[in-house]
Amino acid sequence: MQITGSAAIVTGGASGLGGATARALAEAGAKVFVLDLPAALERAEDVDGVERIAADVTSAEQVSAAIGRAVDSGAPLRFAVNCAGIGNAGRILSRKGVHDLELFRRVVEVNLIGTFNVTRLAAEQIARTEPVDEAGQRGVVINTASVAAFDGQVGQAAYSASKGGVAGLTLPAARDLASSGIRVMTIAPGILDTPMMAGVTEEFRKNLAANVPFPQRFGRPEEYARLALSIIDQDYLNGEVIRLDGSLRMPPR
Numbered sequence: 001m002q003i004t005g006s007a008a009i010v011t012g013g014a015s016g017l018g019g020a021t022a023r024a025l026a027e028a029g030a031k032v033f034v035l036d037l038p039a040a041l042e043r044a045e046d047v048d049g050v051e052r053i054a055a056d057v058t059s060a061e062q063v064s065a066a067i068g069r070a071v072d073s074g075a076p077l078r079f080a081v082n083c084a085g086i087g088n089a090g091r092i093l094s095r096k097g098v099h100d101l102e103l104f105r106r107v108v109e110v111n112l113i114g115t116f117n118v119t120r121l122a123a124e125q126i127a128r129t130e131p132v133d134e135a136g137q138r139g140v141v142i143n144t145a146s147v148a149a150f151d152g153q154v155g156q157a158a159y160s161a162s163k164g165g166v167a168g169l170t171l172p173a174a175r176d177l178a179s180s181g182i183r184v185m186t187i188a189p190g191i192l193d194t195p196m197m198a199g200v201t202e203e204f205r206k207n208l209a210a211n212v213p214f215p216q217r218f219g220r221p222e223e224y225a226r227l228a229l230s231i232i233d234q235d236y237l238n239g240e241v242i243r244l245d246g247s248l249r250m251p252p253r
Helices: 016-027 038-043 060-071 101-126 157-180 202-209 221-233
Strands: 007-011 031-036 050-054 077-082 139-144 182-189 241-244
Touching (some): 007 101, 016 031, 016 050, 050 060, 060 077, 060 101, 101 182, 157 182, 221 241
Parallel strands (some): 007 077, 077 139
């Protein structure tokens, strides 16, 4: 798949994994359309080749409108990278009582339903483009799970369930979209140095990094972005979840 001259959608693209991926796609020659919440976009840096659109990934109307702008850009929409997500924590049962049902619902709604919403609407438009080769390739969807999908810790019931859903979505989505020439892949990051980690203490960061066998450090958003571009480049990668975690297996807490 050629990135140059194509359009790409990146959700959660105002910062973190999405921000790094949007920048990398733009540098590779794509017209990038970043979808994020208004407050996040206000803090985002301007990047050449990147257009920012305020949109909630759980809204069919807002996502459709944003994808419409990408389609109208004059470049064929080929790529969608889903990085939008939230990570609220809470035990199923604690001294404070039972897990809040609305919190669980919201995490699943953003992380899983939001990912599916963007995937289906982006795929609809990608499928309308002309194939790029004799195999009938039209585009790639890359979703973001987490090692928590497999190694959920105490307090991660909602987050792990949502990310486990994203991991489980990968193969059936790839099979559903195969006839349209669209590949679907998922990246499952470990401990990456994103804005979600900005509020923790240095001591806590060191303790987290100590659980990573090698290299014993936080991953970088740029490493996620490089993997995303590599997935686009490798035509035979499809229907798989790739862990980006330094062989980390999360302990119970």
